Amino acid sequence: MDPGRCPEARNRPESMRFFHRTMTGAPGQIVRDRRPVSRRFLLQSGGVAATGILLGIRGAAGAEANAPTGRRPTTLDPDYFKGMYATESDPWKFATSPYERDKYAATLAALPRTHYASALDVGCSIGVFTHQLCPRCDALIGLDVVPSVLDAARARCADCPNARFMLAAVPGTWPAGQFDLIVISEVAYYLDRPDLARLVARVEGAVLPEADIVLVHWLGVTHYPLSGDDAAEGFIAGARDFARVLTQARTAEYRLDVLRVTKPGASSGR
Numbered sequence: 619m620d621p622g623r624c625p626e627a628r629n630r631p632e633s634m635r636f637f638h639r640t641m642t643g644a645p646g647q648i649v650r651d652r653r654p655v656s657r658r659f660l661l662q663s664g665g666v667a668a669t670g671i672l673l674g675i676r677g678a679a680g681a682e683a684n685a686p687t688g689r690r691p692t693t694l695d696p697d698y699f700k701g702m703y704a705t706e707s708d709p710w711k712f713a714t715s716p717y718e719r720d721k722y723a724a725t726l727a728a729l730p731r732t733h734y735a736s737a738l739d740v741g742c743s744i745g746v747f748t749h750q751l752c753p754r755c756d757a758l759i760g761l762d763v764v765p766s767v768l769d770a771a772r773a774r775c776a777d778c779p780n781a782r783f784m785l786a787a788v789p790g791t792w793p794a795g796q797f798d799l800i801v802i803s804e805v806a807y808y809l810d811r812p813d814l815a816r817l818v819a820r821v822e823g824a825v826l827p828e829a830d831i832v833l834v835h836w837l838g839v840t841h842y843p844l845s846g847d848d849a850a851e852g853f854i855a856g857a858r859d860f861a862r863v864l865t866q867a868r869t870a871e872y873r874l875d876v877l878r879v880t881k882p883g884a885s886s887g888r
Protein backbone atom coordinates (compact mmCIF):
# COMPACT_ATOMS: atom_id res chain seq x y z
CA MET A 619 0.00 0.00 0.00
CA ASP A 620 2.59 2.49 1.00
CA PRO A 621 6.09 1.27 0.42
CA GLY A 622 8.92 3.25 1.86
CA ARG A 623 7.10 5.92 3.85
CA CYS A 624 4.82 3.13 4.85
CA PRO A 625 3.07 2.86 8.19
CA GLU A 626 1.86 -0.63 7.46
CA ALA A 627 5.34 -1.82 6.70
CA ARG A 628 7.23 0.11 9.34
CA ASN A 629 5.07 -0.70 12.28
CA ARG A 630 4.56 -4.36 11.82
CA PRO A 631 6.82 -7.25 12.72
CA GLU A 632 10.09 -7.46 10.82
CA SER A 633 8.97 -10.42 8.77
CA MET A 634 5.90 -8.57 7.60
CA ARG A 635 7.89 -5.46 6.88
CA PHE A 636 10.41 -7.45 4.88
CA PHE A 637 7.66 -9.14 2.93
CA HIS A 638 5.79 -5.92 2.37
CA ARG A 639 8.82 -4.12 1.02
CA THR A 640 9.83 -7.04 -1.10
CA MET A 641 6.53 -7.00 -2.82
CA THR A 642 5.51 -3.39 -3.14
CA GLY A 643 8.21 -1.69 -5.17
CA ALA A 644 8.21 -1.34 -8.90
CA PRO A 645 9.57 -4.36 -10.75
CA GLY A 646 13.33 -4.23 -10.78
CA GLN A 647 13.38 -1.43 -8.22
CA ILE A 648 15.54 -1.49 -5.14
CA VAL A 649 13.56 -0.63 -2.05
CA ARG A 650 15.18 0.58 1.13
CA ASP A 651 13.83 0.45 4.59
CA ARG A 652 13.56 4.00 5.88
CA ARG A 653 15.50 3.26 9.06
CA PRO A 654 19.27 3.36 8.61
CA VAL A 655 19.81 0.72 11.29
CA SER A 656 17.85 -1.80 9.33
CA ARG A 657 18.79 -0.72 5.84
CA ARG A 658 18.08 -3.57 3.56
CA PHE A 659 18.37 -3.70 -0.13
CA LEU A 660 15.85 -5.88 -1.75
CA LEU A 661 15.75 -6.69 -5.40
CA GLN A 662 12.20 -6.51 -6.47
CA SER A 663 10.73 -9.45 -8.24
CA GLY A 664 7.08 -8.65 -7.78
CA GLY A 665 5.01 -5.59 -8.47
CA VAL A 666 2.03 -3.77 -7.15
CA ALA A 667 -0.41 -6.09 -8.86
CA ALA A 668 1.18 -9.11 -7.23
CA THR A 669 1.15 -7.33 -3.90
CA GLY A 670 -2.53 -6.56 -4.23
CA ILE A 671 -3.30 -10.17 -4.87
CA LEU A 672 -1.09 -11.55 -2.13
CA LEU A 673 -1.95 -9.03 0.57
CA GLY A 674 -5.54 -8.54 -0.47
CA ILE A 675 -4.96 -4.80 -0.85
CA ARG A 676 -7.99 -3.06 -2.16
CA GLY A 677 -10.11 -0.01 -1.67
CA ALA A 678 -8.71 3.52 -1.58
CA ALA A 679 -5.07 2.63 -1.67
CA GLY A 680 -5.43 -0.13 -4.21
CA ALA A 681 -8.03 1.27 -6.52
CA GLU A 682 -5.72 3.43 -8.62
CA ALA A 683 -3.27 1.73 -10.88
CA ASN A 684 0.37 2.63 -10.58
CA ALA A 685 2.16 4.09 -13.57
CA PRO A 686 4.86 1.94 -15.19
CA THR A 687 7.33 3.80 -12.98
CA GLY A 688 5.62 2.29 -9.95
CA ARG A 689 4.33 5.72 -8.97
CA ARG A 690 0.71 6.68 -8.65
CA PRO A 691 0.06 8.92 -11.65
CA THR A 692 -2.31 11.27 -9.86
CA THR A 693 -2.66 13.02 -6.52
CA LEU A 694 -3.52 10.61 -3.72
CA ASP A 695 -7.16 10.80 -2.78
CA PRO A 696 -8.30 11.71 0.77
CA ASP A 697 -9.74 8.20 1.05
CA TYR A 698 -6.22 6.83 0.83
CA PHE A 699 -5.35 8.64 4.05
CA LYS A 700 -8.67 7.93 5.72
CA GLY A 701 -8.00 4.25 5.11
CA MET A 702 -4.58 4.57 6.64
CA TYR A 703 -5.86 6.15 9.83
CA ALA A 704 -8.88 3.81 10.00
CA THR A 705 -6.86 1.02 11.56
CA GLU A 706 -4.21 3.01 13.44
CA SER A 707 -4.55 6.39 15.06
CA ASP A 708 -0.85 7.16 14.54
CA PRO A 709 0.21 5.05 11.57
CA TRP A 710 3.51 6.85 11.06
CA LYS A 711 4.28 6.85 14.79
CA PHE A 712 4.59 10.61 14.87
CA ALA A 713 4.35 10.61 18.65
CA THR A 714 6.96 7.97 19.34
CA SER A 715 9.41 7.35 16.49
CA PRO A 716 12.99 8.66 16.74
CA TYR A 717 12.82 9.63 13.06
CA GLU A 718 9.87 11.93 13.65
CA ARG A 719 11.31 13.27 16.91
CA ASP A 720 14.60 14.18 15.26
CA LYS A 721 12.90 15.52 12.14
CA TYR A 722 10.66 17.79 14.21
CA ALA A 723 13.62 19.05 16.23
CA ALA A 724 15.54 19.77 13.04
CA THR A 725 12.55 21.50 11.51
CA LEU A 726 12.07 23.75 14.52
CA ALA A 727 15.81 24.47 14.64
CA ALA A 728 15.76 25.42 10.95
CA LEU A 729 13.08 28.06 11.36
CA PRO A 730 14.85 31.33 10.60
CA ARG A 731 12.77 33.31 13.08
CA THR A 732 12.07 32.67 16.69
CA HIS A 733 8.49 33.81 16.40
CA TYR A 734 5.80 34.06 13.72
CA ALA A 735 2.59 35.99 13.61
CA SER A 736 0.58 33.54 11.57
CA ALA A 737 1.62 30.01 10.60
CA LEU A 738 0.09 27.29 8.48
CA ASP A 739 0.91 23.60 8.95
CA VAL A 740 -0.19 21.74 5.82
CA GLY A 741 -0.99 18.06 6.44
CA CYS A 742 -0.79 18.43 10.21
CA SER A 743 -2.04 14.91 10.94
CA ILE A 744 -2.59 14.31 14.66
CA GLY A 745 -0.81 17.53 15.52
CA VAL A 746 2.44 16.29 17.05
CA PHE A 747 4.58 18.81 15.18
CA THR A 748 1.80 21.41 15.29
CA HIS A 749 1.87 21.24 19.07
CA GLN A 750 5.60 21.88 19.09
CA LEU A 751 5.19 24.78 16.68
CA CYS A 752 2.42 26.49 18.70
CA PRO A 753 4.73 28.32 21.15
CA ARG A 754 6.57 29.87 18.20
CA CYS A 755 3.43 31.49 16.71
CA ASP A 756 0.78 34.02 17.61
CA ALA A 757 -1.71 32.10 15.50
CA LEU A 758 -1.49 28.73 13.82
CA ILE A 759 -3.73 26.80 11.45
CA GLY A 760 -3.28 23.08 10.95
CA LEU A 761 -5.06 21.42 8.08
CA ASP A 762 -5.50 17.86 6.95
CA VAL A 763 -7.77 15.75 4.75
CA VAL A 764 -8.82 13.33 7.49
CA PRO A 765 -11.46 14.47 10.01
CA SER A 766 -10.40 12.04 12.75
CA VAL A 767 -6.83 13.31 12.81
CA LEU A 768 -8.09 16.85 13.21
CA ASP A 769 -10.00 15.75 16.30
CA ALA A 770 -6.79 14.21 17.62
CA ALA A 771 -4.82 17.36 16.74
CA ARG A 772 -7.38 19.55 18.53
CA ALA A 773 -7.12 17.37 21.62
CA ARG A 774 -3.33 17.38 21.52
CA CYS A 775 -3.27 21.15 21.12
CA ALA A 776 -5.97 21.85 23.71
CA ASP A 777 -3.39 23.84 25.64
CA CYS A 778 -2.69 26.02 22.59
CA PRO A 779 -5.47 28.59 22.31
CA ASN A 780 -3.67 30.07 19.32
CA ALA A 781 -4.17 26.91 17.22
CA ARG A 782 -7.13 26.02 15.07
CA PHE A 783 -7.70 23.25 12.62
CA MET A 784 -9.38 22.87 9.29
CA LEU A 785 -10.44 20.03 7.05
CA ALA A 786 -8.90 20.70 3.65
CA ALA A 787 -7.34 18.86 0.76
CA VAL A 788 -4.73 21.08 -0.80
CA PRO A 789 -4.47 22.55 -3.33
CA GLY A 790 -8.22 22.37 -3.99
CA THR A 791 -9.14 23.78 -0.60
CA TRP A 792 -7.08 26.44 1.08
CA PRO A 793 -7.57 28.56 4.18
CA ALA A 794 -8.27 32.27 4.08
CA GLY A 795 -5.62 34.49 5.54
CA GLN A 796 -2.02 35.42 5.08
CA PHE A 797 0.91 33.70 6.70
CA ASP A 798 4.49 34.50 7.56
CA LEU A 799 5.26 30.78 7.93
CA ILE A 800 3.98 27.87 5.86
CA VAL A 801 5.19 24.37 6.71
CA ILE A 802 4.73 21.65 4.12
CA SER A 803 6.13 18.59 5.80
CA GLU A 804 5.82 15.22 4.10
CA VAL A 805 2.83 16.24 2.03
CA ALA A 806 3.90 17.64 -1.35
CA TYR A 807 4.91 14.24 -2.72
CA TYR A 808 1.33 13.05 -2.49
CA LEU A 809 0.48 15.53 -5.25
CA ASP A 810 0.94 15.10 -8.96
CA ARG A 811 2.81 17.82 -10.86
CA PRO A 812 -0.24 19.90 -11.84
CA ASP A 813 -1.43 19.89 -8.23
CA LEU A 814 2.06 20.74 -7.00
CA ALA A 815 1.99 23.77 -9.31
CA ARG A 816 -1.42 24.69 -7.89
CA LEU A 817 -0.05 24.32 -4.38
CA VAL A 818 2.78 26.70 -5.23
CA ALA A 819 0.21 29.18 -6.52
CA ARG A 820 -1.82 28.79 -3.32
CA VAL A 821 1.27 29.47 -1.27
CA GLU A 822 2.18 32.50 -3.36
CA GLY A 823 -1.29 33.85 -2.82
CA ALA A 824 -1.11 33.36 0.94
CA VAL A 825 2.36 34.47 1.99
CA LEU A 826 3.18 37.74 3.63
CA PRO A 827 6.25 39.59 2.40
CA GLU A 828 9.42 37.91 3.66
CA ALA A 829 7.49 34.91 4.90
CA ASP A 830 9.30 31.62 5.45
CA ILE A 831 8.27 28.43 3.67
CA VAL A 832 9.53 25.14 5.05
CA LEU A 833 9.56 21.95 3.02
CA VAL A 834 10.41 18.60 4.60
CA HIS A 835 10.35 15.40 2.61
CA TRP A 836 11.38 11.83 3.19
CA LEU A 837 13.79 10.58 0.54
CA GLY A 838 13.05 6.87 0.45
CA VAL A 839 11.38 4.94 -2.31
CA THR A 840 7.61 5.27 -2.42
CA HIS A 841 4.81 4.84 -4.91
CA TYR A 842 3.69 8.43 -4.35
CA PRO A 843 3.24 10.60 -7.45
CA LEU A 844 6.52 12.40 -6.67
CA SER A 845 9.73 11.48 -4.91
CA GLY A 846 10.87 13.63 -2.01
CA ASP A 847 13.45 15.29 -4.23
CA ASP A 848 11.00 15.86 -7.08
CA ALA A 849 8.46 17.38 -4.74
CA ALA A 850 10.96 19.72 -3.12
CA GLU A 851 12.75 20.67 -6.33
CA GLY A 852 9.46 21.09 -8.16
CA PHE A 853 8.17 23.39 -5.45
CA ILE A 854 11.38 25.42 -5.37
CA ALA A 855 11.40 25.79 -9.16
CA GLY A 856 7.74 26.77 -9.23
CA ALA A 857 8.26 29.33 -6.49
CA ARG A 858 11.41 30.91 -7.95
CA ASP A 859 9.59 34.10 -8.93
CA PHE A 860 8.54 34.84 -5.38
CA ALA A 861 10.82 32.89 -3.04
CA ARG A 862 14.47 31.95 -2.79
CA VAL A 863 16.16 29.12 -0.98
CA LEU A 864 17.53 30.27 2.35
CA THR A 865 18.91 27.01 3.75
CA GLN A 866 18.93 23.38 2.77
CA ALA A 867 19.79 20.33 4.81
CA ARG A 868 19.86 16.71 3.86
CA THR A 869 20.14 13.58 5.96
CA ALA A 870 20.13 9.98 4.79
CA GLU A 871 16.37 10.01 5.32
CA TYR A 872 14.91 13.39 4.53
CA ARG A 873 15.61 16.80 3.10
CA LEU A 874 14.68 20.10 4.69
CA ASP A 875 14.41 23.21 2.52
CA VAL A 876 13.73 26.66 3.90
CA LEU A 877 12.61 29.35 1.48
CA ARG A 878 12.20 33.06 2.07
CA VAL A 879 9.61 35.05 0.17
CA THR A 880 11.35 37.72 -1.84
CA LYS A 881 8.51 39.40 -3.63
CA PRO A 882 7.18 42.41 -1.77
CA GLY A 883 3.47 42.04 -1.21
CA ALA A 884 3.52 38.50 -2.56
CA SER A 885 0.08 37.69 -1.27
CA SER A 886 -1.58 40.71 -2.78
CA GLY A 887 -1.00 39.57 -6.36
CA ARG A 888 -3.57 36.74 -6.53
Ligand SMILES: C[S@@+](CC[C@H](N)C(=O)[O-])C[C@H]1O[C@@H](n2cnc3c(N)ncnc32)[C@H](O)[C@@H]1O
Pocket residue numbers: 699710712718740741742743744747761762763764767786787788789802803804805808834
Ligand atom coordinates in the same frame (compact mmCIF):
# COMPACT_ATOMS: atom_id res chain seq x y z
C1 LIG B 1 3.07 11.73 6.37
S1 LIG B 1 1.85 12.70 7.17
C2 LIG B 1 2.82 14.13 7.64
C3 LIG B 1 2.42 14.70 8.96
C4 LIG B 1 3.26 15.89 9.42
N1 LIG B 1 3.15 17.00 8.52
C5 LIG B 1 4.70 15.48 9.56
O1 LIG B 1 5.55 15.90 8.81
O2 LIG B 1 4.99 14.70 10.47
C6 LIG B 1 0.91 13.35 5.82
C7 LIG B 1 -0.39 13.97 6.25
O3 LIG B 1 -0.85 14.79 5.17
C8 LIG B 1 -2.23 14.59 5.00
N2 LIG B 1 -2.51 14.90 3.59
C9 LIG B 1 -2.27 14.13 2.53
N3 LIG B 1 -2.65 14.74 1.40
C10 LIG B 1 -3.14 15.95 1.78
C11 LIG B 1 -3.70 17.04 1.07
N4 LIG B 1 -3.83 17.03 -0.26
N5 LIG B 1 -4.11 18.12 1.77
C12 LIG B 1 -3.99 18.16 3.12
N6 LIG B 1 -3.45 17.14 3.85
C13 LIG B 1 -3.04 16.05 3.18
C14 LIG B 1 -2.46 13.15 5.40
O4 LIG B 1 -3.80 12.90 5.79
C15 LIG B 1 -1.47 12.96 6.53
O5 LIG B 1 -2.07 13.22 7.78
